[in-house]
Amino acid sequence: MEFGAKLTIEETPIPGLLVVRIPVHGDSRGWFKENWQREAMIAAGLPDFGPVQNNMSHNVEVGIVRGIHAEPWDKLVSVAHGRVFGAWVDLREGDSFGSVFTTEIDPSVAVFVPRGVGNSFQTLEPETVYSYLVNDHWSADAQSRYTFLNLADETVAVPWPLPLDEKKMSAKDLAHPRLADVTPMESKRTLVTGAGGQLGRALREVLPDAHFVTRSELDLTDSAAVDAWPWRDYDRVINAAAYTKVDEAETPAGRLGAWAANATAVGRLARVSAENQITLVHVSSDYVFDGTHEVHTEEEALAPLGVYGQSKAAGDVAVATVPRHYLLRTSWVVGDGGNFVKTMASLAERGIDPSVVDDQVGRLTFTADLAAAIVHLLSTDSPYGTYNVSNSGAPRTWADIASRVFEILGHDANRVTGVSTEEFFAGKSAAPRPRNSVFDLSKIEATGFSPRDGDVALVDYLGAR
Template sequence: MIMNGLSVTGSPIPGLLIINVPVHGDNRGWFKENWQREKMIKLGLPDFGPVQNNVSFNSSVGVARGLHAEPWDKYVALATGRVFGAWVDLRAGDSFGTVYSQELGPDTAIFVPRGVANGYQTLEPDTVYSYLVNEHWSEDARSEYTFLNLADETAGIQWPIPLADCELSAADKAHPRMAQVTPMPPRRTVIIGGNGQVGRALTAALPDAEVTDRAVLDLSDPQSLEKFDWRSYDTVINAAAYTAVDASETPEGRRAAWATNVAGVAALAEIARRHRLTLVHISSDYVFDGSTGPHGEDEPLTPLGVYGQTKAAGDVIVAGVPQHYILRTSWVVGDGGNFVGTMIKLADSGVRPSVVDDQIGRLTFADDIARAAGHLLAGRPAYGVYNLTSAGESQSWASIAKSIFTARGRSAEDVTPVSTEVYGAGKDLAPRPRNSLLDLSKIVATGFEPRDGGEALADYLDQRS
């Protein structure tokens, strides 16, 4: 037997890959590495995470099976025998209906992505199939299959043995023709924390995503995560968090912050690993003590208070998910309670507030967080942490408040700048970073353009005029 080197090549069907497997033989028989994760991934096979190995045996020539499009990825190889294989793309999209066929023996395997129908016809007796799948089979999962008739005229598969002379199951004979096939939809994105400022912005920016609130997915209740059916999703965006910074310093708040921001995130990260999900997680400038700045993505975490400590712990956990994006933000403003909204109310009510002027940073608008999440998911740059705020010069809370007062027709002098110590006198406040400025060069290098902070604030104020 000629022993070719291991190789992975493509096909006319996107994601359908042919693997040439070296078979080593001598007078005793032969040996092959049927599945070799490290080598095959280096050659381009997805790291699809198989969880189940199935074996199928056909004793006769001319046994035909298919065409079945399963809701998981599948690696098919032969232990003995030879078959003719045919594959038809039944996924929704431009490649729907694309057909590919070839013979398979022990020296050739095939990677079949979710939604691509596969069918086989035995060409030798005593054929043994071995296939790896990355979801556990169940009766419920069968309802998610998509089928196509082996004899479909549109596909026009040239079976070596006429189907009339083959052994077929009654179910396979009854499969629909192409015109009656409902394409398998792509996996979807699910948003956790849809009722928050960032969640609302994500809902508007990603209309095809499924949006959940705490009644469905609650990070403080890991059981709600376990009960959720994740099989139809490939991405989860976590916009939920315990964000009561000052309350987190109380015994009750400390428990709630750790339950949501750490234990809940850990449970979500484990689910993302198990189901091979891309996890997008919203982080905070509070993971830094603010003694220096601007903060880069690789700066060691130095949180001050309980809220920052829980967010830092969550970041470390999420970083262990193979496919993850951590969007680190500061001073979030969106549809909901936030500093800008508070200043608008004070300005319109004739109040002359005292505002901290020794904490600096940039506002981050929820719409831009949603836009950045969509950008990362569409372009798929390297996984990891990406800082995101508005662009432009850093400002203090007091200087931002003055801009808001001026825009509302008040005098900037109606805002009194004070130090953190003066503002916090007599109050039970959590420690806050003095410098929250985040370095944006990494996300800018991916092609994302953060909006200028002054322009973004003016747009936000115009919407509320």
């Protein structure tokens, strides 16, 4: 064992399996090491895997063999005393299934083992103490989700330095299957909430393998339901669920609903995402601003006018506490479901001439483009944080958009009459609305994503009705 070596992280042929060279300081009296040093190790390249439990294995004799066990969590394995031959086999589904890596571990070496990679070792010295940090608590249910491989499997052919001795292996390890009979551990999945909404339906088109849930399946306003959900099975959560009844939010019942769904539930989702190292994607709104800026940037201070906007702003604050988050602010959403464009198209074709607000300015956000932006950020590992997302092009008023819908469908655009917000809502109970909802899109464009021109998207949308 070398004293005073520099902390380094080395990659291996198994994706995500990393060898950590740990500085050990010693003299004739013994040695000292920082076996887990979060700040330094993360800076060196180790994932911030969030360990919650430390386990120790004492092995009396030379030649004791344990494994090959692939567990549904990440772990950092090391040796506190003695020396082992470590062997790892990738038991995850994918191209690297069956890949093998071996190395010796003494107190100066640790290995980061990602979820689904089989871990095993053979002791090379007596009185060896094997230590491992894990990022989930052991339970009988968790053990039922292990994947195992026989230590003597001929296909992977681990080059054990000492002959395998059945007396030094457990009966369970002896009974584990050969590689041909192993069911690979499934990859962590993407969870999408709000599956029945406009964005949820658009996400189904681009993320067919994700797990989509409605409120009846996972009610984020129910703390017990959230706590009982198997969050460790997911590495990404896209929250497309929200309370969106802007005017109803101003009523006593609506106020409760808006805050429960847009603030309290999002706070719970932020907590479990942080606790489980989940990347959280959350969709917000132009209503978190008061609309007094000509263009809204991601850095603009929150200034919501009404209850809906206030509840969404509270959710934004919660999401920002998650280390791995994408907060997407959108405006004037249009997708598969009831929306302004469909309403105008229906009026045009039924011969009804509408009065439409002409003093609120913004851009439409088609859910197909919003879904594409989400996939882009996730697939390119773009920097975490807040992004404005809408379609591009010249900003328009609601009346401009209505007129354009009439025109695209072959009707007289002059059938649309522009009115002020005050005129439109005269005598009605309505929430305050931002007068300007135009977003600066330069931040998401800098990641390589170019939102479609809003007029092109509108023509495509009406043509696909």
